[in-house]
Every structure is written in structure tokens, then in C-alpha cells.
Amino acid sequence: MNVHLLDKKNELSAFLSSAYPERKFIYIIDSKIKLFHTDVAYDVDVAPIFAGERSKSIIGMMDVQNLIINSEISDPVMVVIGGGSVLDTCGFAISTFKKRLDTVFVPTTLSAQLEGFFKNEVYLNFDRIKDVMKVKFQPDHFVSITDFMKTQTIDEKKLSMIHAISFGLSHSKKFFDSVEKLLDSNLMSNDEVLKHIIFESLRMKANTSGSLVGEESGRAFMTASQLDAPYLIAMYYGVMIESFVSNKLGFLSNEEMDKVYTILKKCSQIHFDLSNVVDQLSYYEEPFKMKLPVKIGKTVDYQIFPGFLSEMIYSAHSKGLI
Numbered sequence: 560m561n562v563h564l565l566d567k568k569n570e571l572s573a574f575l576s577s578a579y580p581e582r583k584f585i586y587i588i589d590s591k592i593k594l595f596h597t598d599v600a601y602d603v604d605v606a607p608i609f610a611g612e613r614s615k616s617i618i619g620m621m622d623v624q625n626l627i628i629n630s631e632i633s634d635p636v637m638v639v640i641g642g643g644s645v646l647d648t649c650g651f652a653i654s655t656f657k658k659r660l661d662t663v664f665v666p667t668t669l670s671a672q673l674e675g676f677f678k679n680e681v682y683l684n685f686d687r688i689k690d691v692m693k694v695k696f697q698p699d700h701f702v703s704i705t706d707f708m709k710t711q712t713i714d715e716k717k718l719s720m721i722h723a724i725s726f727g728l729s730h731s732k733k734f735f736d737s738v739e740k741l742l743d744s745n746l747m748s749n750d751e752v753l754k755h756i757i758f759e760s761l762r763m764k765a766n767t768s769g770s771l772v773g774e775e776s777g778r779a780f781m782t783a784s785q786l787d788a789p790y791l792i793a794m795y796y797g798v799m800i801e802s803f804v805s806n807k808l809g810f811l812s813n814e815e816m817d818k819v820y821t822i823l824k825k826c827s828q829i830h831f832d833l834s835n836v837v838d839q840l841s842y843y844e845e846p847f848k849m850k851l852p853v854k855i856g857k858t859v860d861y862q863i864f865p866g867f868l869s870e871m872i873y874s875a876h877s878k879g880l881i
Contacts, residue, residue: 560676560697562761564754568599568706571665575638578700579661583632587623587649589641592667595710599640608645612786615644615684617692623652627660637662639698643671643790650681654696664698667707669719670791672757673726676701677764689781703757705750716747718827721773721794723760728798728819729771731763732856735822742825772858773797775849776868783839792831796881799823803875804863805851815855820880833881837872840865 563574575584586605606626608619627635637660639649646664653660666672679697682690708716720738727735738756746752777797781788788796802819805811811819843865850858863871875881 561700562675562765563700563702564758565702565704566706566750566754568596568704571599571702571704574702575636575663578663579636582634582636582661584638585627585630585632585635586638586640587626587645588639589645589667591642592640592707596667596707608641608648610642610645612644612684612689612781612790613687615648615682617683617685619648620652620655620683623649624656627652627656635660638665639663640665640667641671642666642668643674646671646676647681648683650676650696650698651683651692651694654681654694662698663700663702665702665704665707667704669708669711669716669753669757670722672703672708673719673722673760675761675764677761678768684786687782687785689778689786701761703754703761705754705757708750708753713747714827716753717742717825718791718795718829720826721791721798721823723756724822724826725771725773725794725798726760726764728773728802728852728855729850729858730767730856732854734759734763735855739818739822739825742822770848770850772801772850772852773799775847776800779840779843779847779868780833780836783836783843788831788836792827792829795823795827795829796831796833799881800868800872800875801849801851803880804849804868804871805853805861807871807874808851808861810851810853810859812854815852818855819852833872833876837869840869840872 588605589610590607680693681696683692685691723738773794777793780793806816846862846864849861851861853859
């Protein structure tokens with residue numbers, strides 16, 4: 560996968576023409592992007608697609624495949640512009656199509672730009688179960704455009720930094736510290752600073768693999784809430800709970816647990832009622848395979864049973880952590 564960082568949306572057309580001269584494109588665009596960024600792909604026909612976890616489904620995937628089948632372009636380049644759920648849905652559709660199509664992903668949220676697609680996997684939800692279906696897929700080009708983030712509020716950008724926090728906590732103390740400094744500053748609206756964080760995140764993810772702190776719990780929270788819990792909020796609580804569990808098991812020191820708690824509170828002060836989630840977790844039987852932080856920048860694989868996880872959530876709540 561080739562990664563490109565651009566500044567302006569109007570640079571995309573020139574990039575595509577250079578990367579795929581004399582080729583024709585099918586543009587699939589997040590419906591919100593088509594609404595708020597009317598200058599995107601204004602000179603071509605585009606197909607809007609609804610975003611969100613509940614749209615990341617078999618039906619959503621089939622809609623994309625029907626679009627490709629009904630297109631008059633015999634060998635199109637797929638240009639997918641949107642957030643993470645849109646990229647997952649389209650990636651799944653393209654990967655299971657009858658022939659391999661050249662694909663360009665253009666993430667439009669800070670969250671999706673930080674996350675990247677280096678895992679070589681895309682996911683679908685089914686029956687309100689988070690990421691229960693997956694296939695191997697990676698776009699040919701991943702194009703990050705800073706301009707898209709201008710419609711996001713500062714609070715939305717801060718919450719999106721949960722991806723960077725999770726990655727730093729899992730793999731790099733230096734990166735973790737740089738994210739904390741950014742959240743401490745007034746630079747969340749500075750495009751150049753955000754572009755640097757995105758670059759560093761993608762650079763390191765290209766050379767690492769495996770799950771991150773918070774991902775397993777985040778998926779469990781979303782499934783237990785029947786996808787009512789927003790993805791970033793579920794990740795936020797996932798990082799908090801898995802760090803808390805690690806601290807209680809004696810892996811993560813009190814000092815480093817305090818650092819994790821502090822940076823998460825700088826990331827967001829949002830609250831989501833986990834009571835129903837905890838009730839649903841009690842019905843689970845299989846253990847969760849988590850990446851617990853033993854210190855900032857290093858993790859250990861650990862299995863946690865649902866009953867114990869529920870107890871830890873109640874304990875964290877009683878201490879005012881969540």
C-alpha cells in the first residue's frame with residue numbers, strides 16, 4: 560500500500576490522474592462528505608453511501624457491489640472517500656468482487672487517517688455484532704488529506720486521538736508523550752501539527768502488527784450495546800478498562816496508570832452509560848484476548864473472562880474512572 564499525505568482536497572484529482580493515467584473512476588463518497596464538502600469530485604458522477612456502524616453490513620456491501628456491476632466502466636479504479644465504516648464496507652465489497660480492482664482510499668476523519676489500513680483486513684458487522692466478518696484487503700493507495708478535517712470540531716478531533724493514544728500505549732512511549740503534549744496545547748486546529756501526528760502514526764504502523772490496547776474491549780462494548788455505543792467512545796472506554804485491569808493485576812504501575820487516566824481525560828470528558836453493556840457481558844462465555852499494557856509502549860497478551868471484566872468495570876466506576 561502506498562501512502563500519500565496531501566494538504567488540499569483539490570489536489571486529489573491531479574493525484575488520481577497521475578497515478579492512473581487514462582483510467583476511469585468510480586467514486587463512492589460518504590453521504591456526509593457529499594453534503595459538507597460539495598467541492599469534492601464535483602465534476603464526476605459519484606455514488607453516496609451512508610456511514611455508521613449499522614451501515615457497515617452485508618446489505619451495505621452488496622449495494623457497493625451492485626454499483627460496480629451496473630457501472631458501464633469495465634475496469635474502473637475505485638475511489639472511496641469517507642470515514643472508517645465506509646472504507647471497511649467498500650473494502651469488503653471490492654475484496655470479494657469477481658476480480659481485483661485498483662482501489663484508492665481517502666479517509667476523511669482524523670480517526671480514519673490515524674488508523675490507517677496496515678492490518679490488511681477489513682470488517683463487516685452482522686446481527687449487530689461488531690466486526691464479526693473479515694477478509695484480507697488493502698487499498699493500493701491510502702491518501703490522507705488534511706483539508707477534510709476542517710469540518711470536525713476540536714472536541715471531535717480530541718476524541719479521535721484515542722487511536723494515537725492506544726497506539727502509543729501499545730508500541731511507543733515517545734509517541735504517547737507527543738500525543739499528550741499535543742492535547743495539552745492549543746494546536747488541535749493546526750493542520751501542520753495534525754499532519755505530523757498522522758505521518759508518525761502511519762509510519763510506525765507500517766512497521767508494527769497486532770492488536771492494540773483497548774480494541775478487544777471496545778469491540779465487546781459495541782456488541783454488548785448492539786452497536787449503540789459509538790466506535791470512538793467504545794475505544795476510549797476500552798483503553799481505560801484494559802489499563803485499569805492491567806494495573807489491578809500488577810502489570811501497569813500506579814504512576815503509569817495515572818498517566819493513562821490523565822491523557823484520556825484530556826482526550827475527552829464524554830460519558831456513556833455502560834450499565835446495560837455490563838449486563839450483556841455477563842452472558843458471554845468465551846474469554847477476551849486482550850493486549851494489556853505492562854508499561855507505556857509495551858503490552859502482554861492476556862485472557863480475561865467476561866465475569867472478571869464486568870467486575871473491573873464496576874470497580875473502575877466506583878473509583879470515578881469511568
